[in-house]
Amino acid sequence: MTTDYLVIGSGIAGLTFSVKIAQKFPDRKVVIVTKANEDESNTKYAQGGVAIVSNKEADSFKKHITDTLIAGDGLCDKEVVEMVIKEGPNRLEELLLWGANFDLNDSGKFDLGKEGGHSEYRIIHHKDITGYEIERALLAKAHQLSNISILSHHFAIDLVTNHHLKSSQVKTLSCFGAYVMDQKSNTIFTIKSNNTLLASGGVGYVYGHTTNPVIATGDGIAMAYRAKARIKDMEFVQFHPTALYEAKGESSFLISEAVRGFGAYLRNKSGYRFMPDYDERAELASRDIVSQSIDSELKKSGESHVFLDCTHIDKDAFIKHFPNIYNKCLEHHINIETDWIPVVPASHYLCGGIEVDEKGKTTIDNLFACGECSRTGLHGANRLASNSLLEALVYAHNIYKAQVTSNYDYNEVDIPNWDDAGTSIPKEHILIQHNLKRLQALMRDYVGIVRSNKRLNAAIKHLDLIHEEVEGLYRESKITTALCELRNMINVAHLIISQSLNRAENKGGYFNIDNIK
Numbered sequence: 001m002t003t004d005y006l007v008i009g010s011g012i013a014g015l016t017f018s019v020k021i022a023q024k025f026p027d028r029k030v031v032i033v034t035k036a037n038e039d040e041s042n043t044k045y046a047q048g049g050v051a052i053v054s055n056k057e058a059d060s061f062k063k064h065i066t067d068t069l070i071a072g073d074g075l076c077d078k079e080v081v082e083m084v085i086k087e088g089p090n091r092l093e094e095l096l097l098w099g100a101n102f103d104l105n106d107s108g109k110f111d112l113g114k115e116g117g118h119s120e121y122r123i124i125h126h127k128d129i130t131g132y133e134i135e136r137a138l139l140a141k142a143h144q145l146s147n148i149s150i151l152s153h154h155f156a157i158d159l160v161t162n163h164h165l166k167s168s169q170v171k172t173l174s175c176f177g178a179y180v181m182d183q184k185s186n187t188i189f190t191i192k193s194n195n196t197l198l199a200s201g202g203v204g205y206v207y208g209h210t211t212n213p214v215i216a217t218g219d220g221i222a223m224a225y226r227a228k229a230r231i232k233d234m235e236f237v238q239f240h241p242t243a244l245y246e247a248k249g250e251s252s253f254l255i256s257e258a259v260r261g262f263g264a265y266l267r268n269k270s271g272y273r274f275m276p277d278y279d280e281r282a283e284l285a286s287r288d289i290v291s292q293s294i295d296s297e298l299k300k301s302g303e304s305h306v307f308l309d310c311t312h313i314d315k316d317a318f319i320k321h322f323p324n325i326y327n328k329c330l331e332h333h334i335n336i337e338t339d340w341i342p343v344v345p346a347s348h349y350l351c352g353g354i355e356v357d358e359k360g361k362t363t364i365d366n367l368f369a370c371g372e373c374s375r376t377g378l379h380g381a382n383r384l385a386s387n388s389l390l391e392a393l394v395y396a397h398n399i400y401k402a403q404v405t406s407n408y409d410y411n412e413v414d415i416p417n418w419d420d421a422g423t424s425i426p427k428e429h430i431l432i433q434h435n436l437k438r439l440q441a442l443m444r445d446y447v448g449i450v451r452s453n454k455r456l457n458a459a460i461k462h463l464d465l466i467h468e469e470v471e472g473l474y475r476e477s478k479i480t481t482a483l484c485e486l487r488n489m490i491n492v493a494h495l496i497i498s499q500s501l502n503r504a505e506n507k508g509g510y511f512n513i514d515n516i517k
Helices: 012-024 061-072 078-097 130-143 219-226 257-261 287-301 315-321 323-331 387-405 430-446 453-476 481-501
Strands: 002-008 030-033 148-151 154-161 175-182 187-198 237-244 265-267 306-309 341-350 353-355 367-369
Touching (some): 002 175, 012 030, 012 187, 030 154, 219 353, 287 306, 430 481
16 A cells, blocks of 8 residues: 555544645545554543643743643753644644534633643643543544545554665665554555654553553554664653552543542542642642652552542532543442542653654654654653643644645655565464563563662563563564564563663652662
C-alpha cells in the first residue's frame, strides 16, 4: 500500500493532524493505522479536560505558563510552554467548529474546572468524559473526508528505514513507512509513505496497574527506538494519585483530578486527612507531590490504598459534574454520600518520549511524533494536569503547518516484503503471558513512584533475562500482536530504567532516595 501520509494511532493527536491535512489536500491520501477499534485510545479515557486560558479577566497566559513551569520543576522548555499555551484558544476554536461540545455555566460561558497545580479555574470539559467527546467529534469529522482511510485492528510492527532497503538509496536516516499486520487475517504488508506520524499514545500498561487502556504498550516509542530515533526523559513517568483501587489490579478506573479540585479530601484508613502535612496546597498540590505523599502513607501503614472523601460535597452538584465517576462508584457499591472511595496511585502519563522539535519532527527524516509518545519540552519533569490534550492539539497543528510549507518530494525506494521464513506459529502462548506478568511486577516493585539505585540495578538484571527469552520467541515465532506488544514494553522498560539511573537529581515526578542530598 502507498499513501501520502501514514498516521499510526487514532487518538486526538493522529486524528487532528489527519483531518487538517486531508482538508487542505483533498487529492492526497491519508491512512490511519490503529490496533483496536478506531475510537480506542488514551484520548477516549481523558476525564478532566483541556487546560486553556479562556477567561482573560481572572486568568492569563502568564499564569498558565507559570503553573506549567512550576509543575515541570525547572526542566520545561520555556519557549515551547509559551507557544503551546498561547496557541490554546485558536485550537479550541477549531474543536468547536468540528462539533465538540463543552459544558457551559448558567451565564452561557465555559464552566471551567480547576485541578492540581493550577492557580485558576481554566479546565474546559464535557462532564467527566471530555476525551470521549473530543474523540467522537474528531472521528465524525474524519469520516466526512473521503481521502482518509482508517484501518482498525491493524498493528504497526516496525518502521521502515534505510537499513531495510535493498541498497543505500538514501544517505540520511529516513523513514519510508511501516510494516503493518492485519490482525484479523494475520497477514503482514508494507505501507509505503513519504511522511509518517507516530501518534501512538503512552506506556501505562508496562506497569500493569494503570489508568490507561490495555493498548497503551509504548509501541510507537519502541519502534522509534529500534529505528535509532532519539528518546528522552523516559524516567518521568507520572503516576495519577487517585485511581479507583481494585484488588485484582490491571487497568484501573481514573477518579479525576477535578474531584479534588471540587473539594474532596484524601484520608488514610484512620480517617486522618494527611495532605496538609506534606504540602500547603494540600489535595491541590501537583500530581508528583500527591502521589509521593500517598506512597509514603502506604509504606508507613502497610495498607494497599487510601481514601478519597467526597461525603461533604453536595451530591447533586457532584452528579452534575462527574456522572460517569458517580455511576462507576455505584457499580462498586460505593455511595459517595456516605462512603469514601478507595484510591491508589497508578501509572498514568509519560512526560518523556520521542524527542521532537517545535514542528513535531523527530531525529529521523520524514518521521514525526505527536501526543503522549512525543517529548516536546512542554511537561518537563512533571505534566501539569490537562495540558496533554492541549499539547496534542497544538503539535498536530504545527506538524500540519510544516507539511503545508515543505517541499513535497516522493522518495522512490525499493522496500523488501516482510520476511518470516523459518518461523512457526507459537504453540505456548503461556510464555508470553508469563513474561508479561513478570515485566509488570518488575516495573511496579522496582521502578515505581519512589526508586533507588539498588532496585534499578536489580531491575536491569531481571529485565535482561526477560528480554533474552522474549527475543528468542520473536526470532522463532510467527508474529502475533501479544508478542510484539511484549517486545515493545521490554524496550520501553529498558529506556525507563536506564534513563532513571542517568538522572542524578530528583525532579518533578522522578524521586530516587539515593539522590537526596
